Amino acid sequence: MNNTTDIELMQQVVKGDETALxxxxxxxxxxxxxxxxxxxGDSAADxxxxxxxxxxxxxxxxxxxxxxxxxxxxxxxxxxxxxxxxRRRRHREAMMQMPDDITDVNALEADELLALLRQVSASLxxxxxxxxxxxxxxxxxxxxxxxxxxxxxxxxxxxLWAARTTVKEKLKQYxx
Amino acid sequence: MEYNELIxxxxxxxxxxxxxxxxxxxxxxxxxxxxxxxxxxVSMALVVLMGASxxxxxxPTATQPRLTLAESxxxxxxxxxxxxxxxxVGYRNSIRNHQIYTLI
Numbered sequence: 001m002n003n004t005t006d007i008e009l010m011q012q013v014v015k016g017d018e019t020a021l022x023x024x025x026x027x028x029x030x031x032x033x034x035x036x037x038x039x040x041g042d043s044a045a046d047x048x049x050x051x052x053x054x055x056x057x058x059x060x061x062x063x064x065x066x067x068x069x070x071x072x073x074x075x076x077x078x079x080x081x082x083x084x085x086x087r088r089r090r091h092r093e094a095m096m097q098m099p100d101d102i103t104d105v106n107a108l109e110a111d112e113l114l115a116l117l118r119q120v121s122a123s124l125x126x127x128x129x130x131x132x133x134x135x136x137x138x139x140x141x142x143x144x145x146x147x148x149x150x151x152x153x154x155x156x157x158x159x160l161w162a163a164r165t166t167v168k169e170k171l172k173q174y175x176x
Numbered sequence: 177m178e179y180n181e182l183i184x185x186x187x188x189x190x191x192x193x194x195x196x197x198x199x200x201x202x203x204x205x206x207x208x209x210x211x212x213x214x215x216x217x218v219s220m221a222l223v224v225l226m227g228a229s230x231x232x233x234x235x236p237t238a239t240q241p242r243l244t245l246a247e248s249x250x251x252x253x254x255x256x257x258x259x260x261x262x263x264x265v266g267y268r269n270s271i272r273n274h275q276i277y278t279l280i
Contacts, residue, residue, distance in 0.1 A: 022196060032193075049194075050203050057203070057207075110188045137183070139187055176178070
């Protein structure tokens with residue numbers, strides 16, 4: 001099963017095969033969790049990942065093999081994260097405070113840097129934040145990001161440019 | 177540290193995702209709760225529908241045809257004088273005198 005392609009696994013999932021679903025969960029849980037963690041934080045990332053795989057299970061017939069499965073999964077996960085981020089803004093949750101106890105960025109571990117980026121990008125508008133996470137942190141291409149976010153390539157570039165500018169400004173206080 | 181270096185290091189970060197078993201268990205629990213919620217909503221909708229249908233079927237039906245206002249008053253006007261309510265006596269006379277039959 002582990003050598004089976006994504007398309008073959010999705011064909012099994014459409015038929016209701018839970019084993020195929022387990023393989024897909026094992027394959028993509030790290031990537032999706034990392035994306036959701038970067039946008040939402042720890043506890044909400046669990047929910048987002050579970051909801052994404054539930055959507056994959058219940059809407060497997062909607063998968064179009066024109067794009068890769070990981071792109072489709074990113075799309076589902078992003079939509080979930082986008083709804084959660086909008087809900088948080090609607091309820092006027094307090095914006096994350098910028099960490100003021102960091103003195104030396106060079107001494108931070110990689111996951112601490114990721115957490116710092118998440119806090120710094122928390123003040124960005126939702127669309128910019130998602131584009132930034134996908135392009136900058138997850139390393140998706142502009143085309144893939146456009147497919148995932150349903151934006152045009154120009155919109156992705158514009159949002160990324162604006163997000164980078166804001167993040168770089170905020171990181172200046174840490175000597176970056 | 178340069179910005180690009182920070183991004184490169186952040187990309188290498190490892191965030192430990194929950195195990196597959198944990199995710200699958202969580203998914204099954206959510207789907208079961210959703211199914212129970214759906215069943216509850218359908219049951220409530222059926223109860224409301226049945227209640228409304230029963231109330232409609234049990235309402236009393238009219239044994240006599242309903243009269244219009246004109247018909248009911250003219251009925252009163254045709255009564256013998258001693259059975260007619262007092263305010264209508266003078267009214268009956270004015271109607272007959274002026275031959276006004278339209279009351280609406």
